[in-house]
Amino acid sequence: MAGRINEEDIALVRERARIDEVVGEYVALKNAGSGSLKGLCPFHDEKTPSFQVTPSRGLFYCFGCGEGGDTITFVEKIDNLSFVEAVQRLADKVGVQLRIVDDGRPGIEPGLRMQILEANEEAARFYQAQMTSAEGLIARQFLDGRGFGRDAAEQFGIGYAPRGGHVLRDHLLAKGFAPKALVSSGLVRDKGWDFFQGRVLWPIRDSGRSVLGFGARRVHDDDRIPAKYVNTPETVVYKKSHVLYGLDLARSAIGKKRQAVVVEGYTDVMAAHLSGVETAVAACGTAFGNDHARLLQRLMGNNGALSGEVVFTFDGDAAGQKAALKVYQGDSEFISQTYVAVEPTGLDPCDLRMQKGEEAVRELVARRIPLYRYVMNNVVAGFDLDRADGRLAAVRAAAPLVSSIRDSSLVSGYLRELSQVVGMDVDEVRREVARARRSPAPMPVREMAPDPQPAPAAEAPAGLPWPDPSDRRLDAERGFLKLALQHPDLFDGQWDQVEVEDLRHPAYRALFGALSRLPAFQGSPQAWQQAVADAITDPTVRQLEVALLVEPVLAAEPDRRYAAAYAAQVRLRSLTDDIANLKSRLQRTSPTADRSAYNAMFTDLVELEAMRNELLQSGPAAVDVP
Structure with a gap:
């Protein structure tokens, strides 16, 4: 079936799949007051609960590791699913029949994913039971020959596929599984033959312990499939590059x-x-x-x-x-x-x-040794270090490896190590590495890799930085955005004259930029929340939005005056920064050598000071916000 899931059906899944019930299947949640629940984060190890669920908003967020989102996001992350797969799983759970809008793209038949997972689970039990059969002796002998006894076989769920050809198919049909689901799961071939025959099997599970597929090893000399290992073919649940x-x-x-x-x-x-x-x-x-x-x-x-x-x-x-x-x-x-x-x-x-x-x-x-050191040693080993030109060539070959190390605290140590390995002065090595950093070259791989690729660049950009919630200099920006997200009705259509450039942290600025592009708030908070989420493309900004949606506003009942005070503080701090920057430029500019530029900047400074004083005397700016 080709197409995409109807947007109304996705909204219905979000509405019916209560986040506290879904998360509660994985996390023990306790009442944390103010309509929120807390528990130990399932995405990182912690002893003090920092994982918060807000049922009224349908959101979760961990203040420890930063993971957050709605019910669909949680299922995606906890079970390593795609968005479509997560929607399908929740739809099956809450009884929503998904409609597919035909747009030429491949889709998943409603309910098929759950049928496959259930068939895989039953197949795993069937295969494991065959280990104790007479035919399963060869599988037991195989494991024993590799030092694994019965306890180990049971711990890892090892199974054996009989050679009969239709044994698993007949078992699953008797259990009520549809033939189409068995073929779609990769358990049965199109013509009805069992996919795995006469092999030892390992069930391959996701992080939620659902069986996605199987890996099978040859144990019979007369096996018609020569490959030592055979895996489940690609299905809607088993993608070998993701498991x-x-x-x-x-x-x-x-x-x-x-x-x-x-x-x-x-x-x-x-x-x-x-x-x-x-x-x-x-x-x-x-x-x-x-x-x-x-x-x-x-x-x-x-x-x-x-x-x-x-x-x-x-x-x-x-x-x-x-x-x-x-x-x-x-x-x-x-x-x-x-x-x-x-x-x-x-x-x-x-x-x-x-x-x-x-x-x-x-x-x-x-x-274990660092990967960089292992690769560097192998690169250097390809040169004649008894010759001066060989040593120089070795350093130049290894220089891109050292220059690509992202932890700067390790670079000096690797420089000394490389100089010792090749027998050159460390300063000479440092110069070659510096040259490599200025002009990155493809990593020398020679016969080690037939398809060489450039080495990773040092300090590659990793998206917008995450704002520190404890940075007092950004308190006004954070408080302003929390109010704008949670209580948009407290602001006029112009966000009380705050402009995108007034927010100094890039993540805060990007989030407010998304808000500013939206029409003025109207309708329900849930619709507003979804509109904001749809307007954000950067993953860091999306996580920040979730964090600010669940982070409590300090005022018990914020009103327009309270919101206006935060907006004024954002404007005030922005003006203060602009004034300080302009004063610094004035100090570095000669009033005689560049008189026109100096006078222009001085005029700007006077205007900024006037705007700042006017804002200080206004009612909202006079209100002290946390």
């Missing part, structure tokens, strides 16, 4: 420890978790990509700082080097620090656990 095996088990630990360990296979995830590395996950049937990176960053808390770490395990061979380089090229997706853990013997975590024990797996992660 990570082990995420359901690792999610809590990732948020608590602010660490994610990325391994290469299903048994590696099992070995890591059983060894005490509870943050281990793996990509499913594809290389680790940017969407995976964004998913992990969200779970660790994207607060705009270099905090947390992502650790990749690679083999020490050429393939491992190539994989590390590919990760480096996508490292700009991470706000966290990125590391590499390489086992010198070439053993993966599963084999390492079998041969050297669980402590060795923990030590592998503990010995």
Whole structure:
């Protein structure tokens, strides 16, 4: 079915899906007064509740990590769904039949997503039950040969797909599932054959523990499919570039420890978790990509700082080097620090656990080194360091790597390390790195990567900065915007003469710019709230809007006089800043060498001072606001 969801149906889903009930399925909420509820944030680890739900506005916001939005946003984030998928899930939950408006774009058939998830869940139970059957012996032997007993198999929900051809299909049809849902889920092929036959299976779940698909390993020598591993085909719920095996088990630990360990296979995830590395996950049937990176960053808390770490395990061979380089090229997706853990013997975590024990797996992660250092060492190793020209070429090749390090506190250390590795004076190395920073060049990858890409630029822009709510210099702007969002009826159509340029913080200015482009407030607060949300495109500004909508106004019953006072304070502080800037320019301008410019600025200063004095004497500006 092609098209988009009718806007009225989306609005009805928002209306019927009470945010306190939806969030309450994941978070224990308690009354916090003033019509709000509080609980521990599900998006980051915390001991003191900072996660607030405001049912009257249909919004949630965490004052700890900054996540916020409406009911649909919450379902998107908590279960890693797209907007359409989240709407569909909520619609199924609250009984809204979604209408599809035909516009030529692909859509999801109403109710299909839930049918697929239910079919996958029943299939997982069926496969797991087959492990104890006579035919399942080969699966038990496979796991035993890799050091996993019955307890481990049950912990990870390992299953076995019988070779009969129609066994799963017949089981699910008997349970009442429609044939179309079984084909759409990837469990059954178009002609009725079971998709997985005679294979060991790992259920792949999302962070909410819903089964999205399966990974299957060959165990029979006469398997007609030669590939060692086969995964569920792409479906409306299983997209290999968006899923990570082990995420359901690792999610809590990732948020608590602010660490994610990325391994290469299903048994590696099992070995890591059983060894005490509870943050281990793996990509499913594809290389680790940017969407995976964004998913992990969200779970660790994207607060705009270099905090947390992502650790990749690679083999020490050429393939491992190539994989590390590919990760480096996508490292700009991470706000966290990125590391590499390489086992010198070439053993993966599963084999390492079998041969050297669980402590060795923990030590592998503990010995992690920064990704930059690993890639830098491999780049330098390709040059003849016994020759002066070879050393210079090595430094120039590695310079873009050092110059791209986002944590400036680490740069000096890497400069010294690079100088020691190549045997050159640190000042010479520093000059080459400075040159690379001024003129960024593609990262030298030679045979390590057949499709080279430019190195990430240093300090790449990451959107508008987040305003500090404790910055007293911005109190007036924050209070003014809270009133404009929560009580727009207290202002006239001109927002009491406040202009966009009067707000000094870029995020506040962008938010007020969106408000200023809207028609004057009329109608219901809910309609106004939705209109504001639709007018905002920047994700930082959208989160700021949610934060200010749920942040309480200090006055118990704000009135027009109170709103006018905040508007006047914004104008006053803007004028004060303009006056200070103009005075600074006057001090740097010679009244004799550039008399006309000096006189023009002096005239402007007199006008600004007059405007400021007039505003100070006005009634609203005389009211002291918090």
